[in-house]
Amino acid sequence: MRDNSVPKIRHPEKANRPDNAQPKKPSWIRVKAPTSEGYKKTRDIMRENRLVTVCEEAGCPNVGECWSQGHATMMIMGEVCTRACTFCNIATGKPPESLDAFEPGRVAVAVKKLGLNHVVITSVDRDDVEDGGAEHFAQTIRAVRRQSPDTTIEILTPDFIRCAPAALETVVAAKPDVFNHNLETVPGLYPEVRPGARYFHSLRLLQRVKELDPAMFTKSGIMVGLGEDRQSVLQVMDDMRAADIDFLTIGQYLQPTPKHHRVDRFVTPDEFAGYEKAAYGKGFLMVSATPLTRSSYHAGDDFAQLRSARLKKLAKR
C-alpha cells in the first residue's frame, strides 16, 4: 500500500533528468488569469460530475478563455497515462483503477448541462487495457448522442498501437463527427518527444479512419518550437495530405516544468501565418496555426467552418 505521507511524484520517469531552463514567454504568448463567472460554472460542472479535463491536467494556457464559454475538453479513462511523452504534463504511471463504467453517463450529463453544440473528448493512453479503451470511447460517444442528439462530437484518441485492428473499428463505428489523433511532432523528433509511439503508425491510423468511413472528418496536429525545421513541418503536411487528413492544427510547444522537453524556440506569429498559407496550398480543408492553437481550441467554430469548406469543395465538382 502506498504511504500517503510521501508526496506522489507526478512524473517519476522524469525525476532524474537534468533541468531544462524555461525561457521567458514572448508577448504574443501571454494569456489572462481565469476569473470569469463562466469559468467558475464550467469548473463546478466538472467537479460535480467528477470529470477530469485535459485543460487542467495539461495546464493549457487557454483555460480562461475556453471555460468562460463552457468549452472544456473532457479526458476519459482516468488521469494517469501509461506513456511518458516528454512534452506532456499528464501524470505517468500504472493507472490505479479499471475503467469506470459510469463515466460515459457522467460525460453525457456534463455535456448537456454545459449546453455544448460541439464537444471534444480525449483520453489518457491505456496500454494496460486490451482494446486501449476503444469500447469506452464508443460508449461515451453513444451516451452523449442519446442525451444531446444535436451536439457534434470530436474525439482525440490515443494511437491504439498494441491493439487489434478491431479497436479502431469499434471507435469509428460509434460515428464521432471528427476523429482527431495528433502526430505531435516531426518524425525525426519522435525518439526524444514521443518515445512510446511510431510516426507512421499514427499516420496510418488516420488514413484507416478515412478508409473505414470516408464521410468522417479527420484531424491532426503538431507542436512547433521543439527543435524541428521548416522543411520537416512541410513534409509532415504532405504526409498528412497523403493520408487524406482534413484539418491541421499547429501550435507553439510550451514547457510545463523544467523536467520536460526544452523549448527550442518561440515560433513567431508571421511564421505561423506562413505555415497556415502553405497548408491551405497543400489542400487541407481547414487549418489553425497560431501560437496558442491547441487541438481543441475553438473546436466548435472550426468544426462549422470545416463542414462548410467540404460543402463548398463538393459544390465545385
Ligand code: SF4
Ligand atoms: S484549448 Fe482545449 S485543452 Fe486548452 S482550455 Fe481550451 S478546450 Fe481545454
